[in-house]
Amino acid sequence: MAGSECTIVVERRPDGSYRASCPVFPDCEAVAATEDEARQAVERAIETILARRQLNPIDAVFARLRGLGRKAFIPFVTAGDPDLDATAAVVRRLGQGGASVIEIGFPYSDPIADGPVIQASYTRALSRGLRVDDVFASVRRMTDERIGGEVPLVAMVSYSLVYRRGPARFLAEAQSAGFSGAILPDLPIEEADDLARLAAEMDFKLIQLVTPTTPPERAVRILGLASGFVYCVSVTGITGERDQLPAELLEQLRRLRRQTELPLCVGFGISKPEHVVPLREVADGVIVGSALVRRLAEADHRPLAAVLDEIGELVAGLCQALNPDAAATAGRAS
Amino acid sequence: MTLPSSLAAAPDRHGRFGPYGGRFVPETLMDALTQLTEAYRAARDDAEFQRQYRYYLRHYVGRPSPLYFAERLTHEAGGARIFLKREDLIHTGAHKINNAIGQALLTRRMGKPRLIAETGAGQHGVATATAAALFGLRCQVYMGAEDVRRQRLNVFRMKALGAEVIPVASGSGTLRDAINEALRDWMASVRDTHYVIGSVVGPHPFPMMVRDFQAVIGQETRQQCLEQIGRLPDVVVACVGGGSNAAGMFYPFLDDTAVELVGVEAGGRGPALGEHAATLNFGKPGVLHGSFNYVLQDDDGQTAAVHSVSAGLDYPGVGPEHSYWKDVGRVRYTSVGDADALRAFRECGRLEGILPALETAHALVEAVRVAGQRRREDVVVVCFSGRGDKDCFEVARLTGEEI
Numbered sequence: 091m092a093g094s095e096c097t098i099v100v101e102r103r104p105d106g107s108y109r110a111s112c113p114v115f116p117d118c119e120a121v122a123a124t125e126d127e128a129r130q131a132v133e134r135a136i137e138t139i140l141a142r143r144q145l146n147p148i149d150a151v152f153a154r155l156r157g158l159g160r161k162a163f164i165p166f167v168t169a170g171d172p173d174l175d176a177t178a179a180v181v182r183r184l185g186q187g188g189a190s191v192i193e194i195g196f197p198y199s200d201p202i203a204d205g206p207v208i209q210a211s212y213t214r215a216l217s218r219g220l221r222v223d224d225v226f227a228s229v230r231r232m233t234d235e236r237i238g239g240e241v242p243l244v245a246m247v248s249y250s251l252v253y254r255r256g257p258a259r260f261l262a263e264a265q266s267a268g269f270s271g272a273i274l275p276d277l278p279i280e281e282a283d284d285l286a287r288l289a290a291e292m293d294f295k296l297i298q299l300v301t302p303t304t305p306p307e308r309a310v311r312i313l314g315l316a317s318g319f320v321y322c323v324s325v326t327g328i329t330g331e332r333d334q335l336p337a338e339l340l341e342q343l344r345r346l347r348r349q350t351e352l353p354l355c356v357g358f359g360i361s362k363p364e365h366v367v368p369l370r371e372v373a374d375g376v377i378v379g380s381a382l383v384r385r386l387a388e389a390d391h392r393p394l395a396a397v398l399d400e401i402g403e404l405v406a407g408l409c410q411a412l413n414p415d416a417a418a419t420a421g422r423a424s
Numbered sequence: 425m426t427l428p429s430s431l432a433a434a435p436d437r438h439g440r441f442g443p444y445g446g447r448f449v450p451e452t453l454m455d456a457l458t459q460l461t462e463a464y465r466a467a468r469d470d471a472e473f474q475r476q477y478r479y480y481l482r483h484y485v486g487r488p489s490p491l492y493f494a495e496r497l498t499h500e501a502g503g504a505r506i507f508l509k510r511e512d513l514i515h516t517g518a519h520k521i522n523n524a525i526g527q528a529l530l531t532r533r534m535g536k537p538r539l540i541a542e543t544g545a546g547q548h549g550v551a552t553a554t555a556a557a558l559f560g561l562r563c564q565v566y567m568g569a570e571d572v573r574r575q576r577l578n579v580f581r582m583k584a585l586g587a588e589v590i591p592v593a594s595g596s597g598t599l600r601d602a603i604n605e606a607l608r609d610w611m612a613s614v615r616d617t618h619y620v621i622g623s624v625v626g627p628h629p630f631p632m633m634v635r636d637f638q639a640v641i642g643q644e645t646r647q648q649c650l651e652q653i654g655r656l657p658d659v660v661v662a663c664v665g666g667g668s669n670a671a672g673m674f675y676p677f678l679d680d681t682a683v684e685l686v687g688v689e690a691g692g693r694g695p696a697l698g699e700h701a702a703t704l705n706f707g708k709p710g711v712l713h714g715s716f717n718y719v720l721q722d723d724d725g726q727t728a729a730v731h732s733v734s735a736g737l738d739y740p741g742v743g744p745e746h747s748y749w750k751d752v753g754r755v756r757y758t759s760v761g762d763a764d765a766l767r768a769f770r771e772c773g774r775l776e777g778i779l780p781a782l783e784t785a786h787a788l789v790e791a792v793r794v795a796g797q798r799r800r801e802d803v804v805v806v807c808f809s810g811r812g813d814k815d816c817f818e819v820a821r822l823t824g825e826e827i
Contacts, residue, residue: 132584199727200600200712202607203450209594209604222724250711251449254725276448276714280438303455303614312451321450 098132100125115139122193147242148271148295148318151190152353152374161412162190162319163376164355165382165405166246168208169194170215172389174228178237180386183398185238187201188409190236190375193273196225196247203248203275207380211387216296222251226267233268242270244297244318249277261294271295271318286315297321300346302338310349319353320346324360343372363411370412378408431754432678435744436723439628442751445743447627449714450609456614462631463534468636473533480525481640484558485515491648491805496775501795504658504802508778509645511669511809518781518810519669520551522621526637528555531618538562538617540607544571544599546578547810548622553587555620563587566606567600571735578814599739600727603713605718623666624743627714631743638651638672645805646676653803659684659794662664662758662807663787665701665737669748669809674755675757686757687746688790690732691759702751702759703742717744733762733822734782734815760789768792769812769819779812782819
């Protein structure tokens with residue numbers, strides 16, 4: 091087992107029992123009547139931790155995609171807009187439609203990092219009384235019922251909400267509900283040390299953002315704290331759909347590629363298949379938010395099924411542009 | 425408790441006042457904030473920049489503002505002597521111009537051609553539009569759609585000064601949404617635009633910078649007390665929304681530990697969440713608008729609705745430095761409700777011939793209360809942060825009078 095590579099220290103206690111521990115895994119400690127029992131208990135604890143570590147679904151997804159030479163498609167959806175049942179229905183459709191990872195946005199009253207489309211969806215969800223506990227409960231159901239299949243879920247959440255609940259408690263509840271990681275768009279690295287340590291101990295991914303205004307030396311520090319994948323912001327500004335992607339983006343992606351092994355995923359402003367094609371060469375995936383949320387907003391006054399079909403079409407177009415070979419294969423298979 | 429000398433030394437280089445402050449903003453803004461901090465530090469240490477700032481404060485703004493002995497108000501209170509630091513007499517009629525001139529000068533120094541600002545009641549918007557006109561900068565002001573409706577006079581003033589007013593309908597359509605929208609604009613425009621934040625709130629370096637530009641209030645007051653009274657005051661009172669006039673007034677007195685400092689928040693209609701804007705009295709530490717400080721939130725961390733008759737105090741957060749001063753006990757924070765503030769608006773007019781801004785009226789209520797409990801030799805100074813003309817329509821509406 092992997093644990094055999096690290097030393098387990100066993101000591102005899104004054105009462106005659108044995109205490110086993112491992113300096114590499116400070117949480118793994120056992121007291122037992124015999125030396126063997128104590129050692130085996132610690133070995134089991136370490137194995138559990140390692141098994142969980144190896145299986146963070148985000149890492150597994152990107153490893154699989156890399157092996158197949160494919161790109162990740164990462165859609166964003168606001169929890170509770172128009173309601174949580176609709177959110178579950180969208181997650182199901184996205185899971186079937188080729189999503190690699192799904193971001194779930196926690197509505198927040200003052201989202202300075204988000205554009206008007208996503209803010210409006212947050213406002214709508216909150217005006218219906220949505221609570222953080224409701225989001226966790228809903229995600230727990232999605233996880234239990236495997237609504238999104240094997241697709242890992244990532245929380246997009248303001249630090250204001252995380253702080254109020256208590257960072258350790260928030261991360262624990264998020265992980266227990268079924269999230270594999272989180273993005274805190276208003277928590278820059280200067281303020282993120284404690285949270286990053288907590289997340290690392292739990293093998294909960296803390297996805298970091300790099301933007302066009304991030305100086306190269308700062309990007310290195312951000313990458314040092316990042317896990318899961320790197321969220322590369324494509325334009326200066328806030329989330330939202332745009333007509334064109336800037337040329338500097340490709341340059342920055344090439345630079346980041348030399349600085350990290352982590353997958354690079356591009357978000358902010360991607361809404362069309364034409365945006366995706368030039369990114370295939372330099373990115374490992376794309377993140378699409380506002381374009382989906384804007385369509386979902388119509389579920390207020392149109393049948394959800396029709397809106398879901400449109401979203402399905404949009405997603406199919408983006409996935410086709412992202413992985414033309416895979417889509418062609420899938421098309422033949424069906 | 426921390427020594428007073430270290431109080432005045434805050435913030436540290438991370439922008440922390442004790443545990444408060446810092447930067448909780450999207451990565452897009454981090455480089456801009458780092459650059460702004462460097463540009464501001466260089467300007468602060470530059471004698472020529474300071475000379476220009478003082479020049480415009482004196483010849484354009486009309487400083488120093490008087491420290492006036494309010495004889496009839498003192499008689500009415502029946503105790504300590506009450507002095508008014510007359511920020512209502514400077515250009516544009518409120519203290520906001522001190523900061524706007526400072527930041528506009530800094531913008532010119534950084535070579536950026538465009539200013540943006542948020543405004544609630546419109547006073548900071550007017551001050552920024554004024555400074556933009558003075559230095560030939562383009563200016564756009566974000567203002568909650570609800571506030572645009574309530575403060576039509578100030579909207580007209582900003583437009584007349586050449587600024588563009590952008591109504592913000594998102595969220596609650598008030599000051600906090602205007603701040604969100606201004607921050608968003610800045611994220612996309614940071615290369616050629618400076619965001620003139622109007623209070624001691626937001627990410628570092630804004631709380632420090634705005635305090636520094638407003639500290640002229642306290643510096644003058646301290647000097648005037650020594651000249652006119654021969655000693656320092658016993659109590660200094662100022663109203664607190666975000667807290668810029670109070671921060672500027674209190675800061676030069678921090679080391680004078682014998683001087684009692686009192687901040688007055690908006691008690692609104694009562695202590696229930698949503699009925700007031702008394703963040704330090706009823707809030708908890710949390711994150712809002714890029715800074716860690718006291719906030720009014722629900723259990724989830726969603727920003728609470730706030731209420732005050734005074735649009736300038738109607739804010740669910742408060743500056744990180746005030747949060748720190750509260751925790752270390754250097755400043756006492758209390759609150760005054762709508763009804764008392766409205767009474768003080770009229771009483772000050774009737775007794776002194778001065779209509780206070782409704783924000784200022786909150787501080788006056790507490791000053792009269794404190795003075796009444798003190799000896800006749802004692803001195804209470806009130807930061808008279810602004811004049812009340814802008815509030816006449818609202819006061820008339822509330823009392824059912826026609827204008």
